[in-house]
Amino acid sequence: MLTVTDLHVSYGGIRALKGVSLTVNQGEIVTIIGANGAGKSTLLNTISGFLKPIAGELRYRDKVLPRKPDRVVKAGICHVPEGRLVFANLSVEDNLLMGAYLRHDRDGMAADMEKVFTLFPRLKERLAQSAGTLSGGEQQMLAMGRALMTNGDLVLMDEPSLGLAPLLVQTVFDIIREIRALGKTILLVEQNAYKALDVADRAYILEQGHIVREGAAAAIKADPAVRAAYLGTDSKAGG
């Protein structure tokens, strides 16, 4: 579905990605784990069209991916950004409608709105409230709901559990599973490697701009070297 080939990107004068290749197949949850500054967000921001690659190719559904953010959305990729970035000055409802900015299919929009409410009943209760008054967890739900309203088939998620209370972290990962059940494909970037590998089918480990490991999430999770480097020695830590 998404193929990234030999991608080189420089960000802030630093070569952040040095020849990254990966694929995401329809219906999968693929996670990219790695330390802070490994280039995870740079990769998502490049896919979304915010950063221009120096070299390499991005293809989505067998077509070269456009290099402008709004065209990427149109092509069917949505992105739940790090830090959520909900429109605090707009109501919850207007935030969700912004997600449907490019759509004109009123019936489809109404149906997707219902799906979002089923997934996040809290949002329905707070439709008229301004998004800035929501709690961190609710804002994360709104950011996800807003992305779903674009009706993109591939959902990029950048650190969805960051800064959330431990109880909510589990909820977020449960929701990621439910979003896949809606027929979406997910590319997940996470620092919480333990939980990310739990939910994902396949995983890539990114280290200083290079993919150093790839494989089935379960195999990577079981690998002692990976456990030592990314999961901590205590496998129950989860954190």
Place this chain on the structure above:
Amino acid sequence: MTQFFQQLINGLSIGSVYAMMAVGYSLVYSIMNFSNFAHGGVIMLGAYFGFFSMTLIKLPFAAAFGLAAVGTAALAVLIERIAYKPLRDRKAPFLYFIISAMGASIFLENIVIATIGPTFRTYPQVFSRTPISIGGLSIGRLDLIMFGVSALCLVALVLFIERTKTGKAIRAASYNMKAAALMGVDTDRVVMTVFAIGGLLAGVAGVFFGMKYTVYPQIGNITLKSFVAAVFGGLGSLPGAVLGSVILGTLETFVAGYLSSQFRDLIAFVILIGVLVFRPTGIMGKPSEDKA
């Protein structure tokens, strides 16, 4: 008492013209986080566009008015393309935008001096100078029209921002440009729309300014007062820009009427400094980390 109401009406009238200029500063600031000092040059050229449409092309007033507004809208978009877009594409720091804006402003002023000349020009008389008297107050026809047209333009702007899809995209982008782009908003188009709206209102304001006073290349400096009004109201907030402008216009008129017109501009800048010291976000401004 009559004098009080008389001054109040004059103040509201000039304040409403300030408001049309101030929303131009505020709209750009809300989206791009910098003060577009080239806006004064656009207003100045609006005054010239209207003047020459009436004197050279001999267009009727309404047509000259429309031509000036369309001309300044196009000019504002052109300035954005040349002076700001390359910086946006390179994600330059805000300071660079201000320097570029000042450069554009100096360029506009000097190109007018070099081509049209530095002389003061007076608009042909369109409205009779005999005031209308309403309940013992005599109100200038031009003042009345200025107030009416400005109020109409501002209401139209609010409806556009609040009710239309593009308006909602502008509000979303003003909160966060990246997030708006992630929704499929073409942010280049949002920026262009914002400059076009600011330019349109600048044209209307420029023509009124030229009619009320005279037309000359440095007229853009006066428009700095509308920037003061925008800061006073809270940069980035449209209601703030309008409120700040009306307050400033009224205050000014009272100072000129009761004290001396020498003190008029002094008041404007004392307000600016006072606001920056005691309430940097203005009356209704969004809290800002780096106001540039």
